[in-house]
Amino acid sequence: MTLSALPIENLVAALAPLLGPxxxxxxxAGIERxxxxxxxxxxxxxxxxxxxxxxxxxxxxxxxAARLGVAIVxxxxxxxxxxxxxxxxxxxxxxxxxxxxxxxRAVDAAGGSLVAEAGCILADVQAAADGAGRLFPxxxxxxxxxxxxxxxxxxxxxxxxxxxxxxxQLVLGxxxxxxxxxxxxxxxxxxxxxxxxxxxxxxxxxxxSLGIITAAxxxxxxxxxxxxxxxxxxxxxxxxxxxxSLFQDHLGELISSFELIAGLGVEAANDHLPGxxxxxxxxHPWHLLIEVAWSLDGGLDVPVDRALEAGxxxxxxxxxxxxxxxxQRTAMWLIREGQSEATTKVGHVQRSDxxxxxxxxxxxIARAEAHFGKLxxxxxxxxxxxxxxxxxxxxxxxxxxxxxxxxxxxxxxEHLMMLVAExxxxxxxxxGIGRLKRGELERRKDPLELELMRRLKATLDPTxxxxxxxxxxxxxxxxxxxxS
Amino acid sequence: MTLSALPIENLVAALAPLLGPxxxxxxxAGIERxxxxxxxxxxxxxxxxxxxxxxxxxxxxxxxAARLGVAIVxxxxxxxxxxxxxxxxxxxxxxxxxxxxxxxRAVDAAGGSLVAEAGCILADVQAAADGAGRLFPxxxxxxxxxxxxxxxxxxxxxxxxxxxxxxxQLVLGxxxxxxxxxxxxxxxxxxxxxxxxxxxxxxxxxxxSLGIITAAxxxxxxxxxxxxxxxxxxxxxxxxxxxxSLFQDHLGELISSFELIAGLGVEAANDHLPGxxxxxxxxHPWHLLIEVAWSLDGGLDVPVDRALEAGxxxxxxxxxxxxxxxxQRTAMWLIREGQSEATTKVGHVQRSDxxxxxxxxxxxIARAEAHFGKLxxxxxxxxxxxxxxxxxxxxxxxxxxxxxxxxxxxxxxEHLMMLVAExxxxxxxxxGIGRLKRGELERRKDPLELELMRRLKATLDPTxxxxxxxxxxxxxxxxxxxxS
Numbered sequence: 001m002t003l004s005a006l007p008i009e010n011l012v013a014a015l016a017p018l019l020g021p022x023x024x025x026x027x028x029a030g031i032e033r034x035x036x037x038x039x040x041x042x043x044x045x046x047x048x049x050x051x052x053x054x055x056x057x058x059x060x061x062x063x064x065a066a067r068l069g070v071a072i073v074x075x076x077x078x079x080x081x082x083x084x085x086x087x088x089x090x091x092x093x094x095x096x097x098x099x100x101x102x103x104x105r106a107v108d109a110a111g112g113s114l115v116a117e118a119g120c121i122l123a124d125v126q127a128a129a130d131g132a133g134r135l136f137p138x139x140x141x142x143x144x145x146x147x148x149x150x151x152x153x154x155x156x157x158x159x160x161x162x163x164x165x166x167x168x169q170l171v172l173g174x175x176x177x178x179x180x181x182x183x184x185x186x187x188x189x190x191x192x193x194x195x196x197x198x199x200x201x202x203x204x205x206x207x208x209s210l211g212i213i214t215a216a217x218x219x220x221x222x223x224x225x226x227x228x229x230x231x232x233x234x235x236x237x238x239x240x241x242x243x244x245s246l247f248q249d250h251l252g253e254l255i256s257s258f259e260l261i262a263g264l265g266v267e268a269a270n271d272h273l274p275g276x277x278x279x280x281x282x283x284h285p286w287h288l289l290i291e292v293a294w295s296l297d298g299g300l301d302v303p304v305d306r307a308l309e310a311g312x313x314x315x316x317x318x319x320x321x322x323x324x325x326x327x328q329r330t331a332m333w334l335i336r337e338g339q340s341e342a343t344t345k346v347g348h349v350q351r352s353d354x355x356x357x358x359x360x361x362x363x364x365i366a367r368a369e370a371h372f373g374k375l376x377x378x379x380x381x382x383x384x385x386x387x388x389x390x391x392x393x394x395x396x397x398x399x400x401x402x403x404x405x406x407x408x409x410x411x412x413x414e415h416l417m418m419l420v421a422e423x424x425x426x427x428x429x430x431x432g433i434g435r436l437k438r439g440e441l442e443r444r445k446d447p448l449e450l451e452l453m454r455r456l457k458a459t460l461d462p463t464x465x466x467x468x469x470x471x472x473x474x475x476x477x478x479x480x481x482x483x484s
Numbered sequence: 485m486t487l488s489a490l491p492i493e494n495l496v497a498a499l500a501p502l503l504g505p506x507x508x509x510x511x512x513a514g515i516e517r518x519x520x521x522x523x524x525x526x527x528x529x530x531x532x533x534x535x536x537x538x539x540x541x542x543x544x545x546x547x548x549a550a551r552l553g554v555a556i557v558x559x560x561x562x563x564x565x566x567x568x569x570x571x572x573x574x575x576x577x578x579x580x581x582x583x584x585x586x587x588x589r590a591v592d593a594a595g596g597s598l599v600a601e602a603g604c605i606l607a608d609v610q611a612a613a614d615g616a617g618r619l620f621p622x623x624x625x626x627x628x629x630x631x632x633x634x635x636x637x638x639x640x641x642x643x644x645x646x647x648x649x650x651x652x653q654l655v656l657g658x659x660x661x662x663x664x665x666x667x668x669x670x671x672x673x674x675x676x677x678x679x680x681x682x683x684x685x686x687x688x689x690x691x692x693s694l695g696i697i698t699a700a701x702x703x704x705x706x707x708x709x710x711x712x713x714x715x716x717x718x719x720x721x722x723x724x725x726x727x728x729s730l731f732q733d734h735l736g737e738l739i740s741s742f743e744l745i746a747g748l749g750v751e752a753a754n755d756h757l758p759g760x761x762x763x764x765x766x767x768h769p770w771h772l773l774i775e776v777a778w779s780l781d782g783g784l785d786v787p788v789d790r791a792l793e794a795g796x797x798x799x800x801x802x803x804x805x806x807x808x809x810x811x812q813r814t815a816m817w818l819i820r821e822g823q824s825e826a827t828t829k830v831g832h833v834q835r836s837d838x839x840x841x842x843x844x845x846x847x848x849i850a851r852a853e854a855h856f857g858k859l860x861x862x863x864x865x866x867x868x869x870x871x872x873x874x875x876x877x878x879x880x881x882x883x884x885x886x887x888x889x890x891x892x893x894x895x896x897x898e899h900l901m902m903l904v905a906e907x908x909x910x911x912x913x914x915x916g917i918g919r920l921k922r923g924e925l926e927r928r929k930d931p932l933e934l935e936l937m938r939r940l941k942a943t944l945d946p947t948x949x950x951x952x953x954x955x956x957x958x959x960x961x962x963x964x965x966x967x968s
Contacts, residue, residue: 110729111842111874155678166676169653184932191873192650192839193910194639194689196917196925196955197937201685205678222736245594252706252779253737295736296787303780355676358595389675390595426677433680441680448668452944453681459943460936471680 007068008047011094014064015050018057022100025049034095035086038079038142039340039351042436044087046073046095053100055117055175055183055214061096062212062465063181071468072096074208076118076147080154081351082434084207084470093468098149101214104128112220113172113189118149118213125218134220137164137256141337152213155205157430159291159336162388163256164221166430167204173217174200179210179461189217202460207432208467210460224293226300229323230308231332233284237362239316240288240387244358246314247290250307254300257291258388259336260361264397265382269335269342276342279332280319288387289336339384340395348398350409354420355429358390364423368394368416375415376408391429417444433471441471491552492531495578498548499534502541506584509533518579521570522563522626523824523835526920528571528967530557530579537584539601539659539667539698545580546696546949547665555952556580558692560602560631564638565835566918568691568954573967577952582633585698588612596704597656597673602633602697609702618704621648621740625821636697639689641914643775643820646872647740648705650914651688657701658684663694663945673701686944691916692951694944708777710784713807714792715816717768721846723800724772724871728842730798731774734791738784741775742872743820744845748881749866753819753826760826763816764803772871773820823868824879832882834893838904839913842874848907852878852900859899860892875913901928917955919967925955 012024025031026048035044052058065072071093075085087093102119109132116125122143129136138151140158150156152174156167164170173188186200203211234240240260247255263285269276280287292304304322311317323329343349356364365383372381378399385392396412398405417427417440427440442450450472457464457472468474496508509515510532519528536542549556555577559569571577586603593616600609606627613620622635624642634640636658640651648654657672670684687695718724724744731739747769753760764771776788788806795801807813827833840848849867856865862883869876880896882889901911901924911924926934934956941948941956952958 108841108843110725155682157676157678161676165653168682169649178932182932184936185930186933188908188910189841190839190910190913191842192641192645192870192875192913194641194914194916195910195912195921195929196933197694197940198639198652198685198689199933199936201682205682210681222732224736241594248706248779250780252708254778254780294738295732296734296738299783299786302783355674357592357673358675359592386676391676424672426672426674426679428679429674429676430678432678437679445679446669448662448666449670449680449683452668452683455943456681459939 007070008094011064011068011070012048015061018060019050019052023051023053023057025051034075034078034097037083037086038081042083042086045089045091046087046093047091049095049097051097051100055101055177058096058101058177058212058214059181059183062177062179065094065465066180066463069463069465070094071465073467074098074212076149077121077142077145079142079146080150080434081353081431082436084154084432084434085150088435088469096212099147105215107132108189109134111189114218114220115187115215116148116218117215118147120148122146122148122151129220130223133223135223136218137221138167138170148216149213152204152216153207154432157386157389157391159257159259159386161386162258163253170219171200171204171216172219174203174213175215176203176211176213179463179466187215187217202456205432207434207470209457209470209472210466212466222295225295225297227291227293228300228304229329229332230290230320231279232288232290232320233280233282233318234286234288234316235318236286237365240286241358241362242314243288243311243316244388246310246316247307250310251292251303254292254294255290255388256293257289259289259385260387261287261289261336261339261384262382263287264380265339265343265384266335268346268382269338272345273334273338273342276335276338277331279321279335282319284318289332336384339382343382343395343397346397347400348402348405350396350398350412352394352413352416353429353431354394354416354425354427355389355391356420356423356425360423361387361390361392364419368419371415371419372412376412378402379412435469438471438473491554492578494552495548495554496532499545502544503534503536507535507537507541509535518559518562518581519570521567522565526567526570526967529573529575530571530577531575533579533581535581535584539585539661542580542585542661542696542698543665543667546661546663549578549949550664550947553947553949554578555949557951558582558696560633561605561626561629563626563630564634564918565837565915566912566920567967568638568916568918568951569634570967572919572953580696583631589699591616592673593618595673598702598704599671599699600632600702601699602631604632606630606632606635613704614707617707619707620702621705622651622654632700633697636688636700637691638916641870641873641875643741643743643870645870646742647737654703655684655688655700656703658687658697659699660687660695660697663947663950671699671701686940689916691918691954693941693954693956694950696950706779709779709781711775711777712784712788713813713816714774714804715763716772716774716804717764717766717802718770718772718800719802720770721849724770725843725846726798727772727795727800728872730794730800731791734794735776735787738776738778739774739872740777741773743773743869744871745771745773745820745823745868746866747771748864749823749827749868750819752830752866753822756829757818757822757826760819760822761815763805763819766803768802773816820868823866827866827879827881830881831884832886832889834880834882834896836878836897836900837913837915838878838900838909838911839873839875840904840907840909842871844907845871845874845876848903852903855899855903856896860896862886863896919953922955922957
């Protein structure tokens with residue numbers, strides 16, 4: 001660890017009175033968990049973790065860091081998948097954890113909004129909305145541990161995007177600590193406010209590189225009163241698209257989730273995930289997990305049954321079941337959400353998060369099956385994801401005893417990205433860029449767009465102290481700064 | 485007109501071969517309509533209107549203008565309400581009309597998107613979506629003449645925001661000509677794409693001051709199969725809020741419009757608007773126009789009747805009717821959309837476009853009635869607007885023969901803005917800033933937010949040639965440049 005001791009010591013000295021013993025971690029044992037990513041695949045280094053419990057404390061930290069020229073890595077739930085919330089390997093970046101900034105400041109059921117601090121766990125935000133008879137629709141696998149600041153900073157997606165949009169669509173207002181430590185209070189709960197440039201859009205999805213989000217006004221929705229969760233065994237991704245079209249025809253805007261899962265992934269969950277059980281008696285080549293909901297009081301079975309009948313009549317469904325209670329529903333979602341975990345028990349998993357036009361999904365999958373069948377015949381594909389959004393986690397399973405796994409990972413990724421680019425798709429649909437996909441960004445993004453991004457960064461963080469190396473390369477960063 | 489002749493002549497000479505005779509207007513008679521705003525209340529001056537018919541031609545114009553230092557005012561449908569699309573009074577600003585850039589480039593029904601050029605009339609975009617069995621939900625009074633470039637640049641609202649959000653929520657990708665004439669092609673149709681800063685958000689709602697939007701990928705939705713349009717006579721704004729809550733309880737996400745109209749405005753439309761007729765037999769103090777829709781095939785009457793019954797049972801509804809056919813529906817919307825036009829036939833109208841928290845609407849209206857009853861007893865209030873979004877067009881009717889109308893307009897506006905500020909509301913909910921509300925913006929906006937806005941402007945339009953004086957003051961602008 002190349003530790004530039006003096007600025008760090010000065011930072012600690014300046015902040016200790018404000019943050020107190022709970023707010024400063026300097027021992028290696030305490031620091032460890034803030035430097036390792038969700039899948040324990042990447043590790044950075046830091047001499048210091050700061051844990052402020054108020055917006056004012058965050059602002060004070062940034063002011064001091066700016067004065068001393070110390071780089072800050074904002075972190076909330078540390079469940080990101082692109083190493084955007086852990087420090088690099090230089091030992092010069094300080095982690096600013098928002099986990100103690102975790103109050104729900106207000107809930108306005110009638111106005112349909114809620115004010116949450118950045119460190120609130122997503123499940124707690126959902127519960128606060130539910131307690132007021134409302135729905136906060138953001139939902140994803142990590143909802144029990146991810147925190148809303150990270151969801152906002154990565155513009156998180158999840159399983160309800162089809163109906164409610166990405167996190168960006170769920171934000172009415174923000175409170176942000178800027179790169180010079182000033183606080184921008186944009187916590188407006190107004191549904192409509194066209195008074196100049198919409199500054200909050202800059203900070204959503206910027207991964208903490210343009211400012212540090214400390215709180216947000218989030219949009220609440222009517223809470224569904226009736227919900228049907230449906231599991232179908234099907235033949236192919238093409239049939240999945242035909243069923244999506246058929247379901248949209250019968251159920252339109254009532255569909256909140258439309259998830260495709262490869263048979264291999266379902267079997268892996270069935271065999272290896274604690275509590276995982278395939279909802280259908282037999283294996284199928286592909287599966288769909290569909291959720292439909294409305295806020296009316298009764299009657300949802302009628303259009304759902306009509307849609308299912310039409311699917312069976314058209315020969316698109318091999319077998320299917322509807323969850324009869326919350327336990328069955330949870331069991332279905334466990335299979336879907338446990339895809340990554342289940343397959344890690346079978347071999348090495350190479351993950352991805354791509355999107356293409358919805359209509360192109362079957363062709364992309366077919367092309368990939370043929371391509372990787374030749375390129376790496378011992379590697380298995382198990383794509384799963386949000387077919388209603390054109391977003392697949394196109395993952396690969398590498399045999400446990402395979403040699404040269406790091407090189408194979410790079411090869412698989414490189415070839416997948418080429419295929420996705422052929423279809424005009426995105427190499428990061430919902431996970432963001434972080435440190436892991438920065439090279440991809442530099443290679444694949446329109447140079448004009450990169451230039452505009454660099455100009456925005458220079459405008460909002462001119463000294464480059466906010467999460468340097470995330471999304472864009474720090475101007476002076478040597479390669480050795482990278483995480484391992 | 486202080487005309488700086490040389491740069492303009494050079495601009496015309498350089499662009500004539502590219503734009504052809506249809507693309508250049510220099511005669512005063514032809515120019516006139518590009519310099520006057522929608523309500524014929526404001527007028528600017530320009531020596532030149534350019535009418536490119538391709539993105540490349542727009543880019544060429546901006547390149548030449550940048551080289552010669554000529555300011556450009558982008559204009560599409562010229563139906564804006566804040567003089568953001570007409571030139572100032574200096575005679576030094578050239579109008580760039582996008583009306584010939586009006587092709588629908590593509591419609592993808594399965595993928596739920598459509599590519600429209602900036603000059604497409606909103607009604608034509610709606611029709612293209614409808615022709616593909618889909619809905620483009622943006623809808624507002626001027627939809628027969630406003631153009632999508634202006635809708636995007638002002639982040640237009642309208643009557644369906646409650647359900648589908650503002651224009652910003654309806655955009656997947658953009659094509660933008662930057663201040664140096666380079667073209668940013670961000671026409672991606674991907675539903676999810678978290679690859680770096682979301683640049684399109686910068687240009688939406690920026691009123692042409694950061695770049696010129698030339699085309700957009702717009703999001704389409706399932707087309708409603710059943711719709712009910714309901715007109716209710718009610719006692720008070722407080723009852724309107726109670727009914728909103730009751731309808732949301734019974735119909736949740738199916739409500740697309742929930743419009744409140746003062747009795748005075750309905751009577752004005754009944755008496756003075758061609759074809760206008762009050763949908764109910766008797767006058768009422770206030771009226772609600774509610775629209776409910778879903779994409780299912782039959783059965784919507786059941787929850788609608790339940791909601792209406794509950795409203796009557798609770799004593800919240802004095803009288804009501806449901807449109808039995810498209811003609812009746814159109815007649816109802818005519819009353820709502822004709823509010824401004826109808827009242828101009830009775831006297832001078834002072835308009836506004838404010839929003840507050842939904843729960844504060846009744847208190848704001850009561851406070852305003854008391855306040856203006858004393859301040860200007862001969863002035864009548866006729867607020868109308870989107871109560872489901874907290875957005876009111878809080879308009880005033882000034883007697884035709886009143887003296888000192890301009891001073892009274894300023895007084896009414898100033899006092900209304902003070903009241904709105906007391907409630908933490910917005911002084912421009914959906915119309916934007918343009919030239920007319922720039923002073924309001926400078927007075928009422930957090931200085932930090934203004935600073936950030938100025939930094940963005942300097943970053944994206946460093947020489948200040950894009951719509952100078954709109955949203956932000958042009959750094960060197962003398963007062964004489966203002967419109968009359």
